[in-house]
Amino acid sequence: MTESLNVTVDRRDGLAVVYTEGYINNQGGEDIARVAYKLLDEGYKVLLLNLAGTKIVNSIGISILIEIIEKMIEIEGQLGFCCLTPTIEKTFHIMGLAQYARIFPDEQSAVAGLRA
């Protein structure tokens, strides 16, 4: 029994949106990190993680997201999240992620906010 995560990317002008679908656990976090670091290698410094398709995460998966935040700080890039369930958003606040990554209610406001 292994829960899988699907990760897809939409590359736009100067910004990449990463969509997840499924459980963000250890493996899911690694899958997101692999995609994020590839985008950084391609020159994208602004990433948006759209978690509309993710209803559950665990702290191991989120710890890997913290590694991505650390990398974004290093390169002076920006990481945003959008479309979080209320519980995932609450968890991000409990952990303090909201201090280092912006959280938006929807993709439209996220793209506008990250480009501003």
Place this chain on the structure above:
Amino acid sequence: MAGNAILREVTLTLSMVPDMEIAASKTATAMAEFMKMSPDRIDEVRMAVVEACINAFEHSHSPDHKVYMTFEVLGDKEPESLRITVRDTGVGFLPAEIEEPNIEAKLKAERKRGWGLKIIRGLMDDVEIRSGSDGTTVVMSKSR
């Protein structure tokens, strides 16, 4: 104050294999739905259950490689709260010696994990941890 009568009880024994925490979260969801908990609160219970299971899987070193769970709906006549007990037979730990994680330190640290208890405490109403050389028991509750 919630009534103490047990209106419904389910026990579950989980093997410590990857993603088994999802099975526990499904049982928690079924119990919370039975007591008509709001969807957002059910989600919070699910997440806390996932974290409690992962903590046991990762840190208990239980010789039997199992986690024992009890889900109890408490109340007088109507369901008032859900109490979930997560027990392992592992090596135990001293809860007072667990340093509370913070994001500033974790961003600089090589090891970014160690958030489970903080998340559980943030999502549930009450959390009690008993731990010793014969294992760890986490009892967590959330009202309807």
